[in-house]
Amino acid sequence: xxxxxxxxxxxxxLPSTGHHVASxxxxxxxxxxxxxxxxxxxxxxxxxxxxxxxxxxADGVAVRDRNQGADVLSRNGxxxxxxxxxxxxxxxxxxxxxxxxxxxxxxYNEPYHLARKFASLDYLSGGxxxxxxxxxxxxxxxxxxxxxxxxxxxxxxxRAKEFVDVVTKLWDSWExxxxxxxxxxxxxxxxxxxxxxxxxxxxxxxxxxLNVARPIQGYPVIIQAGSSEDGKxxxxxxxxxxxxxxxxxxxxxxxxxxxxxxxxxxxxxxxHLKIMPGVFPVIGKTEQEAKDKFDxxxxxxxxxxxxxxxxxxxxxxDLSGYPLDGPLPDLPETNGGKSRQxxxxxxxxxxxxxxxxxxxxxxxxxxxxxxxxxxEQIADQLEDWFVNGGADGFNIxxxxxxxxxxxxxxxxxxxxxxxxxxxxxxxxxxxxxxLGLPRPVNQFSKVATREAAIA
Amino acid sequence: xxxxxxxxxxxxxLPSTGHHVASxxxxxxxxxxxxxxxxxxxxxxxxxxxxxxxxxxADGVAVRDRNQGADVLSRNGxxxxxxxxxxxxxxxxxxxxxxxxxxxxxxYNEPYHLARKFASLDYLSGGxxxxxxxxxxxxxxxxxxxxxxxxxxxxxxxRAKEFVDVVTKLWDSWExxxxxxxxxxxxxxxxxxxxxxxxxxxxxxxxxxLNVARPIQGYPVIIQAGSSEDGKxxxxxxxxxxxxxxxxxxxxxxxxxxxxxxxxxxxxxxxHLKIMPGVFPVIGKTEQEAKDKFDxxxxxxxxxxxxxxxxxxxxxxDLSGYPLDGPLPDLPETNGGKSRQxxxxxxxxxxxxxxxxxxxxxxxxxxxxxxxxxxEQIADQLEDWFVNGGADGFNIxxxxxxxxxxxxxxxxxxxxxxxxxxxxxxxxxxxxxxLGLPRPVNQFSKVATREAAIA
Ligand SMILES: Cc1cc2nc3c(=O)[nH]c(=O)nc-3n(C[C@H](O)[C@H](O)[C@H](O)COP(=O)(O)O)c2cc1C
Ligand SMILES: Cc1cc2nc3c(=O)[nH]c(=O)nc-3n(C[C@H](O)[C@H](O)[C@H](O)COP(=O)(O)O)c2cc1C
Numbered sequence: 001x002x003x004x005x006x007x008x009x010x011x012x013x014l015p016s017t018g019h020h021v022a023s024x025x026x027x028x029x030x031x032x033x034x035x036x037x038x039x040x041x042x043x044x045x046x047x048x049x050x051x052x053x054x055x056x057x058a059d060g061v062a063v064r065d066r067n068q069g070a071d072v073l074s075r076n077g078x079x080x081x082x083x084x085x086x087x088x089x090x091x092x093x094x095x096x097x098x099x100x101x102x103x104x105x106x107x108y109n110e111p112y113h114l115a116r117k118f119a120s121l122d123y124l125s126g127g128x129x130x131x132x133x134x135x136x137x138x139x140x141x142x143x144x145x146x147x148x149x150x151x152x153x154x155x156x157x158x159r160a161k162e163f164v165d166v167v168t169k170l171w172d173s174w175e176x177x178x179x180x181x182x183x184x185x186x187x188x189x190x191x192x193x194x195x196x197x198x199x200x201x202x203x204x205x206x207x208x209x210l211n212v213a214r215p216i217q218g219y220p221v222i223i224q225a226g227s228s229e230d231g232k233x234x235x236x237x238x239x240x241x242x243x244x245x246x247x248x249x250x251x252x253x254x255x256x257x258x259x260x261x262x263x264x265x266x267x268x269x270x271x272h273l274k275i276m277p278g279v280f281p282v283i284g285k286t287e288q289e290a291k292d293k294f295d296x297x298x299x300x301x302x303x304x305x306x307x308x309x310x311x312x313x314x315x316x317x318d319l320s321g322y323p324l325d326g327p328l329p330d331l332p333e334t335n336g337g338k339s340r341q342x343x344x345x346x347x348x349x350x351x352x353x354x355x356x357x358x359x360x361x362x363x364x365x366x367x368x369x370x371x372x373x374x375x376e377q378i379a380d381q382l383e384d385w386f387v388n389g390g391a392d393g394f395n396i397x398x399x400x401x402x403x404x405x406x407x408x409x410x411x412x413x414x415x416x417x418x419x420x421x422x423x424x425x426x427x428x429x430x431x432x433x434x435l436g437l438p439r440p441v442n443q444f445s446k447v448a449t450r451e452a453a454i455a
Numbered sequence: 456x457x458x459x460x461x462x463x464x465x466x467x468x469l470p471s472t473g474h475h476v477a478s479x480x481x482x483x484x485x486x487x488x489x490x491x492x493x494x495x496x497x498x499x500x501x502x503x504x505x506x507x508x509x510x511x512x513a514d515g516v517a518v519r520d521r522n523q524g525a526d527v528l529s530r531n532g533x534x535x536x537x538x539x540x541x542x543x544x545x546x547x548x549x550x551x552x553x554x555x556x557x558x559x560x561x562x563y564n565e566p567y568h569l570a571r572k573f574a575s576l577d578y579l580s581g582g583x584x585x586x587x588x589x590x591x592x593x594x595x596x597x598x599x600x601x602x603x604x605x606x607x608x609x610x611x612x613x614r615a616k617e618f619v620d621v622v623t624k625l626w627d628s629w630e631x632x633x634x635x636x637x638x639x640x641x642x643x644x645x646x647x648x649x650x651x652x653x654x655x656x657x658x659x660x661x662x663x664x665l666n667v668a669r670p671i672q673g674y675p676v677i678i679q680a681g682s683s684e685d686g687k688x689x690x691x692x693x694x695x696x697x698x699x700x701x702x703x704x705x706x707x708x709x710x711x712x713x714x715x716x717x718x719x720x721x722x723x724x725x726x727h728l729k730i731m732p733g734v735f736p737v738i739g740k741t742e743q744e745a746k747d748k749f750d751x752x753x754x755x756x757x758x759x760x761x762x763x764x765x766x767x768x769x770x771x772x773d774l775s776g777y778p779l780d781g782p783l784p785d786l787p788e789t790n791g792g793k794s795r796q797x798x799x800x801x802x803x804x805x806x807x808x809x810x811x812x813x814x815x816x817x818x819x820x821x822x823x824x825x826x827x828x829x830x831e832q833i834a835d836q837l838e839d840w841f842v843n844g845g846a847d848g849f850n851i852x853x854x855x856x857x858x859x860x861x862x863x864x865x866x867x868x869x870x871x872x873x874x875x876x877x878x879x880x881x882x883x884x885x886x887x888x889x890l891g892l893p894r895p896v897n898q899f900s901k902v903a904t905r906e907a908a909i910a
Contacts, residue, residue: 024636024643031636031643035578035668037548061567063666070646077636077643080629080668083575089544090579093492112516112599113564120538123490124545143662144567174535181479181486181532186757188479188486188532191525207598211518213490213535302641 005420008386009274009393009435010413011101011243012047013056014040016081018400019280021309021363022300024077028403034081037090043402044091047098050409051423053434054099054130055091056223056243056395057084061108062140064312072308085117092125099431101130101223106163107156108136108145112206114163115170118220119212127216127430132223132243133234135160137340139316153338157230159203164222164238166204169197171219172442173209195444217432218440227255227339236262239273240437243395245343245368246277252390274392274435277385278368281378282399283407290372297399298360306359313362315341324356343367368397375411383421460875463841464729464848464890465868466556466698467502468511469495471536473855474735476764476818477755479532483858489536492545498857499546502553505864506878508889509554509585510546511678511698511850512539516563517595519767527763540572547580554886556585556678561618562611563591563600567661569618570625573675574667582671582885587678587698588689590615594771608793612685614658619677619693621659624652626674627897628664650899672887673895682710682794691717694728695892698850700798700823701732707845729847729890732840733823736833737854738862745827752854753815761814768817770796779811798822823852830866838876 016034017024024031033039047055063079073079084102092100100121104114114131122129135156142150151159178193197208224231224239235242236259246252260270284290303324311319315334322329328348334341344367348358364370371381385391398404416422428434471489472479479486488494502510518534528534539557547555555576559569569586577584590611597605606614633648652663679686679694690697691714701707715725739745758779766774770789777784783803789796799822803813819825826836840846853859871877883889 022641025638025641027638031638032634037579060666061571063664070649073649074644074646075641079644080634080666082578083571083667086540086544086572086575086579089541090548093545093548108565109568110563110600113568116516116538117541120541123537124492124541140662143660145565146660179487179535183480183482183486186477186480186530186755186760189529189534191529194525194528205598205601207517207595209518211515211535212538300641305641 007423008382008391008416008421009276010052010422011054011056011276011393011395012043012050012052012405013058013278013395013397014043014047014401014405015058015078016401017077018404019365019397020297020399021305022297022302023400025300026297026400026403029400030402031077033401034078039402040082040087040091041094043405044095044098046402046405046409048095050413051426052098052396053393054101054431056132057087057102058132059084059103059105060136060138060141061105062138062144064138064140068308072304075302075305076308085121088129089121089124092121092128097426097429097434098128099130099221099434100125100128101132101221101431103132103134103225105134105136105141106160107151108141111163111166111204112170112210115167115210116212119171119210119215122215122217122220123212127432129215129217130221130223130241130431132225133160133164133239134225153228154230157226157234161234161237162201162203164234165201166197166199166206168219168440168443169199170206170208170210171215172444173197174214175442175445176214176218179213193445214442217430218442221431221435221437231339232259232262235259235273236268237266241274241276241435244275244277245340245366246390247369249385249388249390252277252385253388256389256391272437274437276393276395277391278365278397279382279394280365280368280370280397280399281404281408281412282370282372283375283378283411284372285374287373287377290374294364294372298363301360301363303356306363307355309366310344310355310359310362313340313366314344319355322355325354328353328355328358340367364399365397375415378412379415379419382416383419386421462878463837463846463871463876464731465505465507465877466509466511466731466848466850467498467505467507467860468513468733468850468852469498469502469856469860470513470533471856472532473859474820474852475752475854476760477752477757478855480755481752481855481858484855485857486532488856489533494857495537495542495546496549498860499550499553501857501860501864503550505868506881507553507851508848509556509886511587512542512557513587514539514558514560515591515593515596516560517593517599519593519595523763527759530757530760531763540576543584544576544579547576547583552881552884552889553583554585554676554889555580555583556587556676556886558587558589558680560589560591560596561615562606563596566618566621566659567625567663567665570622570665571667574626574665574670577670577672577675578667582887584670584672585676585678585696585886587680588615588619588694589680608683609685612681612689616689616692617656617658619689620656621652621654621661623674623895623898624654625661625663625665626670627899628652629669630897630900631669631673634668648900669897672885673897676886676890676892686794687714687717690714690728691723692721696729696731696890699730699732700795700821701845702824704840704843704845707732707840708843711844711846727892729892731848731850732846733820733852734837734849735820735823735825735852735854736859736863736867737825737827738830738833738866739827740829742828742832745829749819749827753818756815756818758811761818762810764821765799765810765814765817768795768821769799774810777810780809783808783810783813795822819854820852830870833867834870834874837871838874841876
């Protein structure tokens with residue numbers, strides 16, 4: 001297989017009813033999908049049938065859009081859903097090879113809990129866990145955790161950096177071969193292979209060790225999704241996968257080159273970070289059919305919902321006072337998601353979009369790339385970015401679920417496979433191996449720590 | 456079925472390799488059970504075959520016994536294991552009727568996370584989740600969460616009380632029938648049925664609402680396991696099941712009467728709290744066989760391990776300086792588990808036990824009741840406490856796993872069923888219904904909150 005083409009990576013990003021803001025109203029959508037395990041079981045098994053590298057669940061620790069009136073809120077079909085780590089744990093039992101990844105915020109969690117839960121998921125799944133590190137972007141989350149304001153952007157990323165440091169130390173508490181289980185001698189583990197992290201830093205003081213053995217993957221795969229300068233820097237230091245939203249090949253190439261270029265200063269190989277922009281595919285037998293399908297779902301958007309989505313995407317501002325068919329007003333800088341606010345204001349100015357046009361533009365993919373077309377056209381677009389240095393793979397965002405995923409698996413995946421761009425069988429059982437990522441060396445095992453191990 | 460006898464409740468308390476301190480060394484034990492999903496799957500399915508009300512996992516957020524030397528620590532087979540909520544989520548998929556319960560500490564967690572994860576588990580399992588509320592007993596846990604000392608006992612329970620309050624408010628964020636999923640009108644939920652908790656208290660400020668719908672059971676079943684005055688009071692106010700350790704029928708009756716008596720002041724019926732003392736059964740075809748089995752496992756205890764267990768059970772004191780065959784020294788009061796320290800010192804004084812005798816005494820059941828005998832003898836003992844006001848049921852603690860659970864299910868359960876004391880089929884799909892507990896009314900639904908709902 002030495003002549004095998006480079007392989008692209010695929011994630012299936014699976015919010016309850018789909019990505020489109022009106023997805024739950026689509027005739028083929030599972031409207032109660034957020035809390036329906038059979039729905040998620042079917043999705044995970046479909047993605048595995050399609051040989052996706054991983055499924056991915058976004059997350060936030062609050063009901064978002066809380067600052068809207070009852071009328072807007074009651075039209076939102078995405079407010080309630082499973083907590084991702086409990087859901088992934090359940091899905092680990094009904095899948096075999098696919099990676100199981102989800103967001104957990106570093107701003108509203110403690111490293112010990114996080115390290116432990118992902119290590120536990122890694123054991124449940126035989127090495128298929130992945131963590132999308134985010135620093136959270138909404139004020140609503142702060143209010144659920146004894147705080148009045150969302151932590152300031154720079155501080156959030158400082159905390160995140162130390163958080164990863166603590167988490168990886170905890171994962172390294174035990175060497176891979178620490179456990180002997182020797183019934184005869186009564187020795188359960190080799191004490192030289194236990195390392196107490198004893199972390200004391202700016203934000204965290206965590207003694208350890210972790211009460212889970214070293215994860216099967218060494219570390220679960222670390223993903224990052226912030227595109228600000230702070231976000232990209234953190235990713236260059238710590239992440240193995242980046243989720244990002246890019247609109248044009250030129251932008252994608254610039255982002256790709258920028259982030260990969262940052263790895264060298266941290267002694268990392270560019271190959272060890274996979275960049276996966278989001279793609280929202282609308283698939284038709286003909287291009288026209290794809291466009292009609294898109295129009296059909298766009299028509300299901302209630303204007304108040306569209307406006308509310310736009311408001312929350314630009315940093316939580318209330319746009320209801322502005323005319324729908326007028327321009328986007330100037331906005332104060334947000335403490336939330338900086339990169340998205342920038343993307344949208346740039347777009348509105350560049351393309352001279354009204355508020356309505358802007359919300360229609362984001363209603364599907366929320367700033368990610370939309371591709372409408374036949375399976376061949378979609379494969380062409382993915383191949384174009386992949387071979388031209390814009391992406392290592394893609395995070396696929398079905399417009400509605402389960403139908404949008406079914407179509408991708410049945411129509412687009414076979415086309416990618418025919419072109420030799422995507423696997424027809426999993427290479428391995430672990431997510432890390434399937435992604436072609438190296439297994440991290442235990443940071444403590446190089447040092448002789450016979451005495452230091454047990455304080 | 457109106458002549459049916461009162462039914463006893465059974466929990467299966469399932470630590471990785473079993474309850475005995477040397478369980479992992481037992482020839483029939485699964486030595487790597489703590490991180491072996493197939494092992495737990497088999498245990499959960501065996502317990503379900505036995506029609507147990509629930510399985511239960513204890514928990515702590517630290518490697519316990521950290522203050523021991525490497526030699527002691529390396530003989531401990533219980534340091535690493537799955538995180539319970541991820542494990543229960545996975546087990547929800549391979550079971551149908553059995554309750555899925557675990558400990559989560561109120562001292563080292565945030566109510567929003569806890570309410571959310573248990574609500575999520577309740578949906579995954581179709582209404583089978585239960586939460587054992589503890590306030591944590593070890594200093595080691597504090598050190599993993601930015602603290603230098605374990606929070607003081609009274610303060611822990613004050614925090615716990617407010618914690619439950621916040622959690623139940625979050626579970627009540629949505630009324631049971633809030634979600635309409637009406638694709639036609641575009642209305643996803645009835646805004647009058649959303650209640651924002653907006654909790655502001657001494658320890659917590661949590662706005663809510665929860666991003667999970669009201670749990671299938673209303674609330675997951677709330678369990679409590681602290682036996683101090685503070686613990687019993689909290690249980691009387693909030694718990695629906697109590698786990699406890701009692702040695703004699705007289706003690707069990709006193710505890711039972713005491714706790715049930717406390718319910719009236721909170722307007723609760725004594726029937727709505729099930730008291731379940733722990734029982735460590737060693738089962739033989741003859742009484743002698745049971746005794747021999749017990750001796751066999753007792754012989755597997757390394758003295759350093761026994762001493763260490765005793766030290767940790769009496770509040771984390773180092774006993775290694777004291778002669779093994781001398782008396783227990785006087786101990787300073789602990790800030791950890793008060794009720795257990797008391798139980799052990801009383802026992803040592805009363806029975807004039809040496810340190811070695813005391814550790815042998817606790818090596819199996821850690822202060823819970825041990826019953827050695829034939830299936831009939833064990834059933835006699837359980838029946839005795841059950842019909843004489845000492846217990847509503849029992850938390851069964853197999854000495855080693857999986858064997859100890861297999862034997863209980865194959866030998867003791869049929870005997871209890873023959874006596875008409877225990878179900879032969881599950882009555883219902885939810886844990887709450889199987890336990891005969893009422894479904895809690897939503898605390899917000901009585902009030903007209905049309906305007907107040909959305910602030
Ligand atoms: C594919 C993708 C998924 C994301 N998932 C989450 C998520 O689950 N939770 C979240 O709070 N933010 C999520 N984000 C947002 C970012 O991670 C980040 O929090 C936000 O953009 C602010 O960071 P920044 O200022 O560095 O861009 C996601 C972004 C992308 C591109
Ligand atoms: C059956 C049973 C299970 C328990 N499980 C846990 C546990 O998982 N984690 C924990 O920290 N304490 C556990 N405990 C201990 C108590 O819940 C409590 O934390 C301790 O006894 C201190 O509280 P107290 O001073 O009120 O007794 C358990 C106790 C019993 C009887």
